[in-house]
Amino acid sequence: MRSFFLLAGFVLGVSPLIFGQNLPQEVDARAIRKIYDLALTESSCYQWLYHLTKEVGGRMAGTPQSAAAIAYGQQIMDTLGLDRVYLQECTVPTWVRGEPEQVRIINSSQIGTQDLHALSLGNSVGTGPDGLAAEVIEVHSLDEVEKLGRAKIAGKIVFYNRPMDPTQLSTGAAYGGAVDQRGLGAARAAEYGAVAALVRSMTTRLDDYPHTGAMRYQDGIEPIPSLAISTNDAELLSRLLKKEAVRVFVRSTCRPTPPAISYNVIGEIKGSTYPDEIILVGGHLDSWDPGEGAHDDGTGCVHAMEVIELLKKMNYQPQRTIRCVLFMNEENGLGGARAYWAASNEAKEYHLAAIESDSGGFTPRGFSCDADDEVFVQKFQSLYAWSPLLEPYGLTLEKGSSGADISGLKSQKGLLIGFKPDSQRYFDYHHTAIDTFEAVNKRELELGAASMTALVYLLDKYGL
Amino acid sequence: MRSFFLLAGFVLGVSPLIFGQNLPQEVDARAIRKIYDLALTESSCYQWLYHLTKEVGGRMAGTPQSAAAIAYGQQIMDTLGLDRVYLQECTVPTWVRGEPEQVRIINSSQIGTQDLHALSLGNSVGTGPDGLAAEVIEVHSLDEVEKLGRAKIAGKIVFYNRPMDPTQLSTGAAYGGAVDQRGLGAARAAEYGAVAALVRSMTTRLDDYPHTGAMRYQDGIEPIPSLAISTNDAELLSRLLKKEAVRVFVRSTCRPTPPAISYNVIGEIKGSTYPDEIILVGGHLDSWDPGEGAHDDGTGCVHAMEVIELLKKMNYQPQRTIRCVLFMNEENGLGGARAYWAASNEAKEYHLAAIESDSGGFTPRGFSCDADDEVFVQKFQSLYAWSPLLEPYGLTLEKGSSGADISGLKSQKGLLIGFKPDSQRYFDYHHTAIDTFEAVNKRELELGAASMTALVYLLDKYGL
Numbered sequence: 027m028r029s030f031f032l033l034a035g036f037v038l039g040v041s042p043l044i045f046g047q048n049l050p051q052e053v054d055a056r057a058i059r060k061i062y063d064l065a066l067t068e069s070s071c072y073q074w075l076y077h078l079t080k081e082v083g084g085r086m087a088g089t090p091q092s093a094a095a096i097a098y099g100q101q102i103m104d105t106l107g108l109d110r111v112y113l114q115e116c117t118v119p120t121w122v123r124g125e126p127e128q129v130r131i132i133n134s135s136q137i138g139t140q141d142l143h144a145l146s147l148g149n150s151v152g153t154g155p156d157g158l159a160a161e162v163i164e165v166h167s168l169d170e171v172e173k174l175g176r177a178k179i180a181g182k183i184v185f186y187n188r189p190m191d192p193t194q195l196s197t198g199a200a201y202g203g204a205v206d207q208r209g210l211g212a213a214r215a216a217e218y219g220a221v222a223a224l225v226r227s228m229t230t231r232l233d234d235y236p237h238t239g240a241m242r243y244q245d246g247i248e249p250i251p252s253l254a255i256s257t258n259d260a261e262l263l264s265r266l267l268k269k270e271a272v273r274v275f276v277r278s279t280c281r282p283t284p285p286a287i288s289y290n291v292i293g294e295i296k297g298s299t300y301p302d303e304i305i306l307v308g309g310h311l312d313s314w315d316p317g318e319g320a321h322d323d324g325t326g327c328v329h330a331m332e333v334i335e336l337l338k339k340m341n342y343q344p345q346r347t348i349r350c351v352l353f354m355n356e357e358n359g360l361g362g363a364r365a366y367w368a369a370s371n372e373a374k375e376y377h378l379a380a381i382e383s384d385s386g387g388f389t390p391r392g393f394s395c396d397a398d399d400e401v402f403v404q405k406f407q408s409l410y411a412w413s414p415l416l417e418p419y420g421l422t423l424e425k426g427s428s429g430a431d432i433s434g435l436k437s438q439k440g441l442l443i444g445f446k447p448d449s450q451r452y453f454d455y456h457h458t459a460i461d462t463f464e465a466v467n468k469r470e471l472e473l474g475a476a477s478m479t480a481l482v483y484l485l486d487k488y489g490l
Numbered sequence: 491m492r493s494f495f496l497l498a499g500f501v502l503g504v505s506p507l508i509f510g511q512n513l514p515q516e517v518d519a520r521a522i523r524k525i526y527d528l529a530l531t532e533s534s535c536y537q538w539l540y541h542l543t544k545e546v547g548g549r550m551a552g553t554p555q556s557a558a559a560i561a562y563g564q565q566i567m568d569t570l571g572l573d574r575v576y577l578q579e580c581t582v583p584t585w586v587r588g589e590p591e592q593v594r595i596i597n598s599s600q601i602g603t604q605d606l607h608a609l610s611l612g613n614s615v616g617t618g619p620d621g622l623a624a625e626v627i628e629v630h631s632l633d634e635v636e637k638l639g640r641a642k643i644a645g646k647i648v649f650y651n652r653p654m655d656p657t658q659l660s661t662g663a664a665y666g667g668a669v670d671q672r673g674l675g676a677a678r679a680a681e682y683g684a685v686a687a688l689v690r691s692m693t694t695r696l697d698d699y700p701h702t703g704a705m706r707y708q709d710g711i712e713p714i715p716s717l718a719i720s721t722n723d724a725e726l727l728s729r730l731l732k733k734e735a736v737r738v739f740v741r742s743t744c745r746p747t748p749p750a751i752s753y754n755v756i757g758e759i760k761g762s763t764y765p766d767e768i769i770l771v772g773g774h775l776d777s778w779d780p781g782e783g784a785h786d787d788g789t790g791c792v793h794a795m796e797v798i799e800l801l802k803k804m805n806y807q808p809q810r811t812i813r814c815v816l817f818m819n820e821e822n823g824l825g826g827a828r829a830y831w832a833a834s835n836e837a838k839e840y841h842l843a844a845i846e847s848d849s850g851g852f853t854p855r856g857f858s859c860d861a862d863d864e865v866f867v868q869k870f871q872s873l874y875a876w877s878p879l880l881e882p883y884g885l886t887l888e889k890g891s892s893g894a895d896i897s898g899l900k901s902q903k904g905l906l907i908g909f910k911p912d913s914q915r916y917f918d919y920h921h922t923a924i925d926t927f928e929a930v931n932k933r934e935l936e937l938g939a940a941s942m943t944a945l946v947y948l949l950d951k952y953g954l
Contacts, residue, residue: 063657192933193527195883230933389853389912391884419659420855448853448912450933469656469694469914 054415054487057340058480062419064339065476071328071335072468074102075387078327079318079463087312087355087362088120088286095311096289099327099352103293106334108350110296113289116365118355120286121149123315124279129224129255132159132273136266142259145236145316146280147208147225148358149243150252157277158251160221164267168206168214180219183274185226185267186211187260190453192230197449198385198427201228201456205239212252213244222276223252226260228453234258235458238314240358251278288354290362293334297346297486304347305485306380307333307478310356310431317461321452324463325387325471327352329445332475333482344486346378353431356384360430367434379485381443381478382429386455387466388447390419390477394426396433396442405441405490412484421477441490445478518879518951521804522944526883528803529940535792535799536932538566539851542791543782543927551776551819551826552584552750559775560753563791563816567757570798572814574760577753580829582819584750585613587779588743593688593719596623596737600730606723609700609780610744611672611689612822613707614716621741622715624685628731632670632678644683647738649690649731650675651724654917656694661913662849662891665692665920669703676716677708686740687716690724692917698722699922702778704822715742754826755816757798761950763809769949770813770844771797771942774820774895781925785916788927789851789935791816793909796939797946808950810842817895820848824894831898843949845907845942846893850919851930852911854883854941858890860897860906869905869954876948885941905954909942 065071077098078085085091096113103111129144131137146152160181165171166188171179186207194200205228212223227237236254243249253276255263266272291311297303309326313319330350337344354362370377381393395406402425410423428442436442447470455461529535541562542549549555560577567575593608595601610616624645629635630652635643650671658664669692676687691701700718707713717740719727730736755775761767773790777783794814801808818826834841845857859870866889874887892906900906911934919925 062659066656192530195526195937197933389914450853450937451931454931467915467918469661473659473914 051415054484057483058415060340061336061479061483062476064336065332065472065479066469068339069332069335069472069475071332071475072471074328074331075320075324075466075471076463078324079320083318084315085311085313085319086315087118087288087358092288092312092354096291099291099311102331103291103350106293106331107338108293108295108334111293114292114365114369116288116290116354116362117285118288118361119359120283121358122281122283124152124281127253128157128275128277129253130275131263131266132275134266134272135270142263143234143236143256144253145238146278147238147241147252147254148314149241149282150212150278150280151249151282152278152280153222153251153276155279157275158221159273159275162224162263162267162272162274164264168210171214171218176218179215182220183222183224183276184211184215184220185224185263187226187264189226190228190230197230197453200230201453204228208239208254209241212241212250213247216247216250217244220250222250225252225254227254227257228456229257231454232257232261235460237457238316239457251276253278288361290354290366291352292349294347294349295334295344297344299345301347302376303378303489304349304375305482306349306351306377306432307482308351308353308380308431309383310353312355312357314357314457316457316459317455318463320461320463320466321386321455322457322461323356323384325466325474326383329383329475329478333479336475336479342483346486346489348482348486356431363431363434370435371437375438377435377438377440378490379441379443380432380435381445381481382432383445383474383478384429384431385445385449386447386452387471387474388451389470390421390474391446391448392422392424393481394424394428394444394446396426396428398436398439401439408488408490409441415484416480419477419480445474447474515879518948521947522879524804525800525943525947526940528800529796529936529943530933532803533796533799533936533939535796535935535939538792538795539784539788539930539935540927542788543784547782548779549775549777549783550779551582551752551822556752556776556818560755563755563775566795567755567814570757570795571802572757572759572798575757578756578829578833580752580754580818580826581749582752582825583823584747585822586745586747588616588745591717592621592739592741593717594739595727595730596739598730598736599734606727607698607700607720608717609702610742611702611705611716611718612778613705613746614676614742614744615713615746616742616744617686617715617740619743621739622685623737623739626727626731626736626738628728632674635678635682640682643679646684647686647688647740648675648679648684649688649727651690651728653690654692654694661694661917664694665917668692672703672718673705676705676714677711680711680714681708684714686714689716689718691718691721692920693721695918696721696725699924701921702780703921715740717742752818752825754818754830756813758811758813759798759808761808761810765811766840767810767842767953768813768839769810769946770815770841770896771946772815772817772844772895773847774817776819776821778821778921780923782927784925784927784930785850785919786921786925787820787848789930789938790847793847793939793942797943800939800943806947810950810953812946812950820895827895827898834899835901839902841899841902841904842954843905843907844896844899845909845945846896847909847938847942848893848895849909849913850911850916851935851938852915853934854885854938855910855912856886856888857945858888858892858908858910860890860892862900862903865903872952872954873905879948880944883941883944909938911938
C-alpha cells in the first residue's frame with residue numbers, strides 16, 4: 027500500500043520531487059501535455075473514422091469494402107510524411123453471409139410463430155435454401171453437450187445459453203468466459219449429431235441485436251449451421267423451453283468461399299539512432315459486416331495513424347523506427363497478422379514494443395502488457411517507472427493480454443502492449459449492426475490517440 | 491512515487507499483506523464484492539431511471555413534472571424498508587420557457603436569412619411577442635464587454651463566443667472556465683446598453699444542440715433576453731462576422747413566474763449505534779426542460795436510492811444514520827438544498843459525510859472530497875486508507891469539489907464528497923434535448939451505485 031502522504035502530494039497538487047526543475051521528467055511532462063493538446067484540438071482521427079465507417083462501412087476480409095479500406099489507409103499514410111508506405115500481401119479466408127437469416131419459433135402453444143433476431147456466425151455453413159426445422163435443446167456449456175450425449179442431442183438444434191458473467195468488472199474477461207460457446211459450440215454439437223446450433227449473443231446487455239463473430243469446425247465432423255440470437259430472444263426461448271418442447275425453423279444461405287489475396291497497410295518512420303529497434307502501433311482494418319466496424323476496429327486503425335500524425339505535428343524525429351500497421355483479417359483467422367509475423371521473423375526484426383488498439387475508442391484507462399516471463403519483469407519495470415507521467419491522464423499499467431495481431435511477435439522478446447480503454451460499453455456494440463460511427467465519442471477517441479502517442483514517445487526516447 | 495515492486499503485487503495479482511487471512515480488510519473486500527455483484531445483477535436503478543426520464547421527463551422545479559417526480563421518489567422510498575420517508579418543503583423560483591425560441595440571421599449578403607438552434611437561458615426575460623432585431627457584436631469575455639464600453643455595446647446583441655477549453659482533461663474544469671458567460675453575460679451586456687445576449691453553448695463538441703442553463707441579472711439594471719445558440723451556429727455566426735456586419739432577429743416568450751412551494755424527498759435508516767452521525771447520499775430531482783434530465787440528474791437520484799436498496803439486499807444494518815435525499819431545484823437556485831441546510835443546522839445535526847452524485851451516470855472513476863481545511867487532512871486520511879479496497883473497482887480518491895446540494899453542509903465539519911464518473915461525454919448531453927434515457931448505459935449506471943454503496947459501507951463501518 028502506498029504512503030498516504032507521498033501520494034497526497036499528487037492528490038493535493040504538490041509537485042513531487044521527481045518533477046524538480048530541469049529534470050528530464052519535466053521536459054517529458056511538457057511533451058506529453060503537448061501531445062494531448064494537439065490530439066484534442068488538431069487531430070484528424072475522427073474524420074478518418076468517419077470515412078472508414080460511413081463511406082466504406084463493414085469491411086470483411088476479401089470484400090470490395092476491405093479493398094476500399096486498404097486503399098484509404100494507404101492514402102492517409104501517404105499524406106503523413108512517412109519514410110516508407112507499402113502493402114504487405116496476405117491470404118485471407120472469405121465467407122459470404124447470403125440472404126437475411128431466419129430463425130423462427132414455430133407453432134408454440136404459448137406464443138405461436140415468432141421470428142428471432144439472428145445472425146449466422148462467421149465461417150458457418152448454411153442450411154440450404156429450404157432451411158431446416160427441429161426441436162431445440164438448451165445447454166450452458168460444451169461439457170453439458172458431451173454429458174447429454176448423442177441420445178439427447180442427435181437430431182436437435184442445440185441452444186447455447188450461458189450468459190457473459192455480468193459481475194466481472196472487465197467485460198473482456200466476461201467475454202472470454204463465454205465465447206467458447208460461439209467458437210466451438212457448433213462443432214461440439216455436431217459431434218453428437220445435432221442439426222444446428224444457436225448461440226446466445228456475446229454481451230451482458232439484454233437487447234434485440236444479434237452479435238456475430240467467428241466460429242470454427244472440427245476436422246472429420248460434418249459441419250452444421252451456427253447462428254447467434256439476440257439476448258432478449260435467448261431469454262424468450264429459454265422461458266419457453268421451461269414450458270414446452272419448442273421447434274425452431276432455421277434458414278441461412280451463408281457459405282465459406284475460397285481464400286483471397288489481401289493486404290496489410292504498413293508505414294514507418296526510420297529511427298535516427300536505433301533504426302533496428304521497432305515500435306509498432308496498430309489496429310485491424312477488417313471488421314464484421316452487420317455494422318460499420320467503428321469500435322472494432324476502425325478506432326484502432328485511426329488511433330495508430332494518429333500516433334504518426336501527432337509525432338509529425340510535434341516535429342519529433344524518433345530515434346527508433348516507428349511502424350504503423352493496419353492488419354487485415356484479425357476477425358477471422360489473423361491472415362494479415364500471420365503474414366506480418368512470418369515476414370518480420372524472416373527478416374530477423376526486433377520489435378522493442380508493439381502496441382495494438384483493439385478494445386474500442388472509449389476513454390483511455392491504460393495499457394496491458396505481455397512478454398515472455400524472462401523479459402517481462404525488466405521491461406515492465408522500465409515502463410512502470412514512467413507511471414507518474416501517465417497517471418495524470420488516467421493511465422495505469424498492468425500485466426495482461428495485448429492484442430491478437432501482435433501476439434505472434436512474442437518470440438522477438440520485446441514487450442507486447444494492449445491499449446485499454448474503458449470496457450463497459452464495448453460489448454454492447456461488438457460485432458453488431460450498432461457498431462457505427464455514432465457510437466464513438468470524438469474526445470474519447472482523441473484521448474486514446476494521445477495516450478498511445480505519449481507511450482510511444484517515452485518508448486522511443488528511453489527504450490526498454 | 492510508489493515502489494514498483496510493492497505495487498507490482500497488486501498488478502501481478504499477488505495479494506498484498508494487508509489482505510492477509512481474517513483481517514478486517516478481507517471481510518470488507520468480500521462485502522464490497524457482494525455489493526458490486528448485487529448491483530450488476532439485481533439492482534432497480536435502471537428501471538427507476540426509465541420511469542423518471544420516459545414517464546416523467548424533464549422536471550423543472552415547480553412544474554407538474556417535478557411534482558410527479560417527487561411522488562415517484564417517495565413511492566420508491568416507501569418500498570425500500572426505510573425507517574422514515576418524508577417530504578421537506580422548500581420555495582423554488584419558477585420560469586416558463588414559452589413558445590419555441592427564434593434566433594435568425596437576417597439578410598446576410600453571404601447566407602441570406604437563416605435560423606440558428608437556440609434555447610432561452612433559465613431565468614431570462616423574453617423579447618415580447620414582436621421580438622427584436624439588432625446588430626451582433628462578438629466578444630470572448632465579460633471583461634471585453636467592459637473594455638469595449640457603451641460606445642460599442644449599446645443597442646447591440648452581444649454574442650459571447652469563448653469556447654470551453656478542449657485541452658482540459660476534466661470537462662468540468664473546462665465548463666467552469668467558460669460558464670461565467672452564460673451566468674453573467676447578459677447582466678454585463680445590459681450594463682453597457684446591449685439589447686440581448688447570445689451565448690455559445692457550454693460543450694467542447696461541435697453540434698447543433700443548444701445547451702440551456704441558469705443565468706442571473708444584476709439588481710438595478712434592466713434585464714435583457716439571453717439565449718444559448720449551438721456550437722455549430724456559434725462557429726457560423728463568428729465566421730460570418732469576420733466578413734460582414736450581421737443583424738439577428740431574436741424572439742422569445744419566456745418569463746420568470748412567481749416562486750412556488752416544492753419538496754425534497756428524504757428517507758433514512760436510523761443508525762443502530764451512532765444515530766446522530768449522518769451519512770447522506772443524494773442527487774437532485776429537478777432538471778432543465780429540453781431533454782429528460784437523465785444524466786443531469788436522474789442518474790444521481792437513482793444512484794442514491796440504489797445505495798439504500800443494496801444495503802437492504804445485503805441485510806446490512808448500519809451503525810450510523812444513512813439518509814437518502816432527492817433535492818429539489820439544484821438547477822436554478824438550490825431552493826431545496828437551502829431548505830435542507832437550514833433545517834439540518836437548526837436541528838444541530840452532524841453530517842459525518844455527504845455524497846452527491848451529480849456528474850452523470852458514466853463509468854465510475856472515484857470520489858472528490860472537500861471539507862474545511864482544519865478537518866480535511868484527518869478525515870481524508872481515514873478515507874484514503876481504504877484505497878486498496880476501492881482501487882480494484884477503478885476508484886480513486888482526490889481533493890476537489892463535491893456537489894452543489896451538499897456544499898452548504900461544510901460548517902458541520904464533516905466530509906463532502908462528489909461521486910466522479912468519467913467526465914468525457916457529460917457535456918455532450920448537459921442541459922440539452924439529448925440528455926435522455928438512451929444516453930445512459932445500464933452497467934455504467936449500476937457500477938456508479940455500487941461505488942457509492944461501497945464507500946457508504948466503509949464510512950458507516952469505520953466512521954471518520
